[in-house]
Amino acid sequence: GAGVSQSPSNKVTEKGKDVELRCDPISGHTALYWYRQSLGQGLEFLIYFQGNSAPDKSGLPSDRFSAERTGGSVSTLTIQRTQQEDSAVYLCASSPSGFGGPYEQYFGPGTRLTVT
């Protein structure tokens, strides 16, 4: 079946602009995660959605970052007033459930964001 998809695959933006990154999880997966991969910081957790529960935003690095998940499926990660340190690969993952179950996460191919 279809895996996790992300768009765009690459995004180049000017410092100060807003960007939106999209994630389509695997159908039926209730848990959705965003991570950031950068040379200096490795792989970092950003935010997590589980069904209709309030999202876990504990990994968001600043209030310029926000995310939403509409209808329990597609998610959008928004970065406002981008800075050069936001340049990274943004990875989305989904799993059948977040709480309790020992499920692995399935990752999308990522969006490479470059802020110039």
Add this chain to the structure above:
Amino acid sequence: AQSVAQPEDQVNVAEGNPLTVKCTYSVSGNPYLFWYVQYPNRGLQFLLKYITGDNLVKGSYGFEAEFNKSQTSFHLKKPSALVSDSALYFCAVRFSYNQGGKLIFGQGTELSVKP
């Protein structure tokens, strides 16, 4: 603090030789442990996981990992390496109680298999 360490930035092996990629963790409680592989310009692919039970876990592409609770380690192994195994490998941990399932990753180990 909860953490995962991969002490080697790079591991070099010859094709056909056994390989080991090391991972240690520091957590309270009983962790769930995972290995993922990342090929260039690709997302992470799941290899295997330890939840409970047998300490030796078998996964995709002939990989296996051994959970050692006393040493808090979860080393990835393969008896005979292939050139196509060359990639970036990540160890990750999540927690078996209510932590929302988020993963904490090690810094990654670059595996290079030479013919």
